[in-house]
Amino acid sequence: MRLVGPNGEQVGIVRVEDALRLAAEADLDLVEVAPMAKPPVAKLMDFGKFKYEAAQKAREARKNQVNTVIKEIKLRPKIDPHDYGTKKGHVVRFLNGGDKVKVTIMFRGREQSKPELGFRLLQRLAEDVSELGFVESAPKQDGRNMVMVLGPTKKKADAKAEQRKRREDATRHDDQPHDAQPDETEAQSPAAEVAEAARPE
DSSP: OEEEOTTSOEEEEOOHHHHHHHHHHTTOEEEEEETTSSSOEEEEEOHHHHHHHHHHHHHHHHHHOOOOOEEEEEEOTTOOHHHHHHHHHHHHHHHHTTOEEEEEEEOOGGGGGOHHHHHHHHHHHHHHTTTTEEEEEEEEEETTEEEEEEEESSOHHHHHHHHHHHHHHHHHHHHSOOOOOOOTTTOOOHHHHHHHHHSOO
């Protein structure tokens, strides 16, 4: 087998018995890293440490991985202005967080004969949030519903970085000492000083 040393140095082609002896002498493990090669390649290493470092790297990669989340908001074609404002607020929050938003208009009964109501409502919503998101999937009828997907103009990673910075700034602001209040024993009001002076000995 071809043997590689613990620091990546090439030891050369050695017999398995010799490789095992070298591993035992160095108090290391003999790990086959390329079994299909001719001859197979093995490396002297601390296998426990290797597994730990690999797990750490995988954990770090998962932490930095950005998961695309699709949030859903449901509206009725004849939604009242207050409810519309509330739902729009949710859409704004989701887009600000870097998430996609699936907006569904639910038609009931006779409303199904007026799909233009839903279409106009979706267009209005898209225009109201145009600074934060764009229409990724145009409104389309899906059975009783009409669906549109909004994509965020801000990337999820950027949104997360901004949120983290805001939290750090808020923490830093809270840690700053507030203006010290004057000591009541030292700072007396003028009226208190006059009363003190007028007091009989």
